[in-house]
Amino acid sequence: MLSDFIINEQVIKPGENKQIVLNSYQLHTKTNIEIPVFVFRSNRKGPTILLSAGMHGEETNGIEIIRRLITRDEIQNLKCGALIAIPVINSVSFLFGSRDLPDGRDLNRCFPGNKNGSLGSRIAYDLMKYIIPLIDFGIDFHTGGAKINNSPQIRCVFEFPENVTIAERFSAPIIINSNYREGTLRKEAAKKDKPILVYEGGESMRFDYHAINEGINGCLRLMKSYHMIDSDVPRNHSVKIEKDTWIRAHASGLFHMNVLNGAYVGKGDLLGVICNPFGDVEHKILSTADGYIIGINNQPVVNQGDALIHIGIED
Numbered sequence: 001m002l003s004d005f006i007i008n009e010q011v012i013k014p015g016e017n018k019q020i021v022l023n024s025y026q027l028h029t030k031t032n033i034e035i036p037v038f039v040f041r042s043n044r045k046g047p048t049i050l051l052s053a054g055m056h057g058e059e060t061n062g063i064e065i066i067r068r069l070i071t072r073d074e075i076q077n078l079k080c081g082a083l084i085a086i087p088v089i090n091s092v093s094f095l096f097g098s099r100d101l102p103d104g105r106d107l108n109r110c111f112p113g114n115k116n117g118s119l120g121s122r123i124a125y126d127l128m129k130y131i132i133p134l135i136d137f138g139i140d141f142h143t144g145g146a147k148i149n150n151s152p153q154i155r156c157v158f159e160f161p162e163n164v165t166i167a168e169r170f171s172a173p174i175i176i177n178s179n180y181r182e183g184t185l186r187k188e189a190a191k192k193d194k195p196i197l198v199y200e201g202g203e204s205m206r207f208d209y210h211a212i213n214e215g216i217n218g219c220l221r222l223m224k225s226y227h228m229i230d231s232d233v234p235r236n237h238s239v240k241i242e243k244d245t246w247i248r249a250h251a252s253g254l255f256h257m258n259v260l261n262g263a264y265v266g267k268g269d270l271l272g273v274i275c276n277p278f279g280d281v282e283h284k285i286l287s288t289a290d291g292y293i294i295g296i297n298n299q300p301v302v303n304q305g306d307a308l309i310h311i312g313i314e315d
C-alpha cells in the first residue's frame with residue numbers, strides 16, 4: 001500500500017493529482033506570495049521525482065520547461081510513481097525578474113534553511129522539510145547569467161554512481177562533473193541521500209528554445225526509463241566533461257564568435273575575433289584546448305580579461 005503524501009498539512013493520496021501551496025509569505029504590501037506545487041501520483045509504486053525551477057527569479061527557461069511538462073496528458077496520467085513539480089520556487093524574485101531576494105540573498109545559498117530565518121532561509125526550510133523527504137531524486141533547472149549562455153548541460157558529481165545513472169537516463173548533450181557548493185539545495189539534499197542534479201541551459205531573462213526542448217526531452221527520457229510514461233525520445237550522444245577552462249579576452253573591443261555554443265573545437269582553432277570599433281585592429285581568439293563549448297559570453301562589447309568562452313574537456 002502506498003502511503004499518503006502530506007505537504008504542509010495538505011494530503012495527496014495515491015492516484016491523485018493535486019495543486020497545493022508549499023507555503024505563503026506576506027510582503028510589506030500585505031500581498032500574499034504563494035509557492036504553488038503540482039503533485040501527480042499514480043496508484044502504482046515507482047520513484048518520486050522532483051522537478052523545480054525559478055530558484056533564481058530571472059531564469060525563465062526552467063519555468064517554461066516545467067510549464068510545458070505539467071500540461072502533458074501522460075504526466076497527468078502517470079503509469080507509476082509520482083512527480084512533484086515546482087515551476088517557480090522563488091516567486092518573490094520572479095515577480096521582480098531578479099536573481100536574488102529583496103534582501104539581496106541568493107536563495108540557493110540559504111539551504112538547509114531555518115523556519116525563523118530570513119525569507120530565503122524560510123523557503124529553503126519548507127523545501128527541506130516537506131518536499132525532500134518525499135522524493136527519490138530530482139532535477140533543479142537553472143540558466144546562465146545575463147551575459148553567459150550555457151549550452152544544455154546536466155551538472156552532477158561523478159564520484160556518486162547514482163548521480164551518473166540519473167544523468168545518463170536524462171541524457172543531456174553534455175554532462176559535467178560539478179562539486180557541491182555550500183548552501184545549495186543540491187548539497188543539502190545529497191546529505192539526506194536525495195540526489196538533485198542541476199540542469200543549465202540558455203541565459204537569464206530570455207527563452208532559449210533549444211535549451212527548453214533539451215530540458216523537456218531529458219525529463220521525458222528520465223520518466224520513461226522508470227516506466228512512468230510511454231513517450232519515446234531518442235537519446236543524445238552525451239559527452240562527459242571532467243575539467244573546464246575559460247578563454248578570456250586578451251584585448252578590449254567588439255567580440256564576435258565564429259563557432260556555435262555546444263560545438264566541439266580543437267586546440268588552436270579560430271573561435272572568434274575582437275575588433276576595435278574603428279576597423280584597424282582585429283585580434284584572433286584561438287582555442288586553448290580540445291573540448292566542447294559549454295558556455296559563451298553574448299556581450300558585444302568586452303573588456304580585457306572578460307570571460308568569453310567556456311570550454312569543457314572530456315573525461
Ligand SMILES: [Zn+2]
Binds near residue numbers: 056142
Ligand atoms: Zn540559477
